[in-house]
Amino acid sequence: MMKKISAKQQRILDFISEFSLEHGYPPSVREICAEMDLRSPSTVHAHLKKLQEAGYLEGSDHKSRALSPTGGPSMVPRVPILGRVTAGMPILAVEEHIGYVPFEGAVGGGEYYALRIRGESMIGVGIMDGDLVIVRQDLSARNGDIVIALLEDEATCKTLSVTSDGVWLLPENPAYPPIDGTGCQILGVVKAVYREY
Template sequence: MLTARQQEIWQYLAEYVDDHGYPPTVREIGDAVGLASPSTVHAHLANLERAGLLHRDPTKPRAIELVGRRKAVADEHSRQTTPTLPLVGRIAAGAPLLAEETIEDRVAVPEPLGRGADFLLRVSGESMIEAGILDGDIVVVSRQPDARDGDIVVALVGDDESADEATVKTFRRDPGGRVRLQPENSALQPLYPDHVQILGKVTGVFRSLQ
């Protein structure tokens, strides 16, 4: 399934080829969809290639062959009929969680996985592998300011209220009342941060198998 950004790039490629008879350059693609970084454009093109929608020759500047128009049309129909959730990038303390500048993309999340959810977050690292959450997975999160013992949460942690390190961990409260953020990886130690701001509860997870 294509993300909104990938669909936008795909549509631009198809329209450009129809109009000109040859594909655009990476710079032209970036200018058209508002991406200043060529590496970001290359990453989206690589995802489209893995999805079987195009083929690239890295030795040539315009060597992009569109090979999957039927699949793209099907994915666009699916995206239009499936609710989307914002994929949040870097989370900072004090900033609105779903402010425009924090949203990297919008991703279609089918029911029931997306039911009651508010945002998505890409996981970095292997601290939750024993809970089935792997590096690069996208977790589905329902916003809430607190958690019950055993909930998997997204939280900002640090020494004080300026904490801006987002983490995905299992929420635990020790007998003395101290909050413990427990990794689900037997090789790692739990976190006992001085400040914890719960952003939401993880309600689901999905990954690309490409």
């Protein structure tokens, strides 16, 4: 989740980005002190910690050389790609952190992640085989939402339909049958589709 940062923190972030692009590695705490006209390395450490907590820097141990911006100079928020989900018949949900994808909407709050779609059951709403869907982690969804649902240990991407005769997971392709969603667990709501080609 990306949080608001102060003007000083934005300046530090811009400096880290520009320095990293120019040198191929981030600046040291002392270099940040010099650039920002700060005397105390602990002040820089405090700003770096805030930037890391806000999602603008990634790394470890609060050593600035180990920290790197989560995007280019524009700092577009990114969400982790956690694996594959089916848009066909349900397949085993595999969680594997395999990279990042940019998503501006991640600033609004909540946990987001991306999943690679396998299958063609959602082509009617423009979700194609091989696309990445950006999902907001949520345990509930509204009727008509496109959701990632878990049935036993299998995850699927479908449109949620709650009717008087039960819960259904509907494909958006007439070649696929509706799935009885009774007892399914909602893992999240699809917020966007990302196509890499």
